[in-house]
Amino acid sequence: MEVANTHFDILPNFKENPENSLSKDKISLGKKLYFEKKLSKDNTQSCNTCHNLETFGVDNQSFSKGNNGGLGGRNSPSTLNAAMHMAQFWDGREPDVEAQAGGPILNPAEMEMPSKEAVEERLKKDPAYPALFAKAFPENPVVSYENLQKAIGAFERTLLTPTKFDDFLNGDIHALNESEQQGLKTFIEIGCINCHNTATIGGNSYQKFGVLSPYWEATKSKKQDLGRYEVTKSEADKYVFKVPSLRNVEKTGPYFHDGSVQDLSTAVQIMAKVQLGKDLTPEQNTNIIAFLKTLTAQKVEF
Numbered sequence: 001m002e003v004a005n006t007h008f009d010i011l012p013n014f015k016e017n018p019e020n021s022l023s024k025d026k027i028s029l030g031k032k033l034y035f036e037k038k039l040s041k042d043n044t045q046s047c048n049t050c051h052n053l054e055t056f057g058v059d060n061q062s063f064s065k066g067n068n069g070g071l072g073g074r075n076s077p078s079t080l081n082a083a084m085h086m087a088q089f090w091d092g093r094e095p096d097v098e099a100q101a102g103g104p105i106l107n108p109a110e111m112e113m114p115s116k117e118a119v120e121e122r123l124k125k126d127p128a129y130p131a132l133f134a135k136a137f138p139e140n141p142v143v144s145y146e147n148l149q150k151a152i153g154a155f156e157r158t159l160l161t162p163t164k165f166d167d168f169l170n171g172d173i174h175a176l177n178e179s180e181q182q183g184l185k186t187f188i189e190i191g192c193i194n195c196h197n198t199a200t201i202g203g204n205s206y207q208k209f210g211v212l213s214p215y216w217e218a219t220k221s222k223k224q225d226l227g228r229y230e231v232t233k234s235e236a237d238k239y240v241f242k243v244p245s246l247r248n249v250e251k252t253g254p255y256f257h258d259g260s261v262q263d264l265s266t267a268v269q270i271m272a273k274v275q276l277g278k279d280l281t282p283e284q285n286t287n288i289i290a291f292l293k294t295l296t297a298q299k300v301e302f
Helices: 002-007 024-034 097-101 116-124 129-136 145-156 164-169 178-189 215-219 264-276 282-293
Strands: 206-208 240-242
Touching (some): 002 178, 129 145
Antiparallel strands (some): 206 240
């Protein structure tokens, strides 16, 4: 346990943002907006369509279908615990959940709204939203795109999912059984911990996918995604992605930025090989999976 506590932190109940203070009214508005299909061009999709809170903040598809029926370019990551991450999206192009919330609504491949102004006008015509925005933002009581982003961000900052692993970190040595503890030990010893650490067990660094060999050879990916290079145009960022959090990973497949691997056991085996040069034994794989399952929340509160 002492070794684990040097690498991991206990997950808090919510994540504050000094530039977006939390309030019950703001969180309530954000929740309503998260499920609001009026934020898509044809009134058919909400944030929850691709980030379904009933299925751990994902839709379990390799690529999500947008308003126009086309597919997005990357696997939809979970919104659970996302507020704890250092940046948002696989390529880290937005700094926080507030900034992230504004992207998909205007993305032609996703919710396809034509402009921020079009979103504002649609919400202003709704009989409920003007009063809800005024209540949530008394210092700036207007229906604005910025306030929409802040409200959704505030809601997402409450979507944190502690598990029995947090109980273990907090001193309950019996929270994990023998196989789970052995999996944790293996996870640390072979080096998974180098990227998957702190409270979210990931989400706090960028790493090249395929350190020791091209990732697409192992994953059988149909496309070679350049990753963060598309944001920075730096050669050093080719095939670099934000390290995903492993919270609820048992439930959030398919795996990797392109959803190219369907099962967690195969994903673990691939990561050990292409990132660490390790060929896991069946027992090691089984134990690591047992540990990863301790990161699954019993119930998602929202």
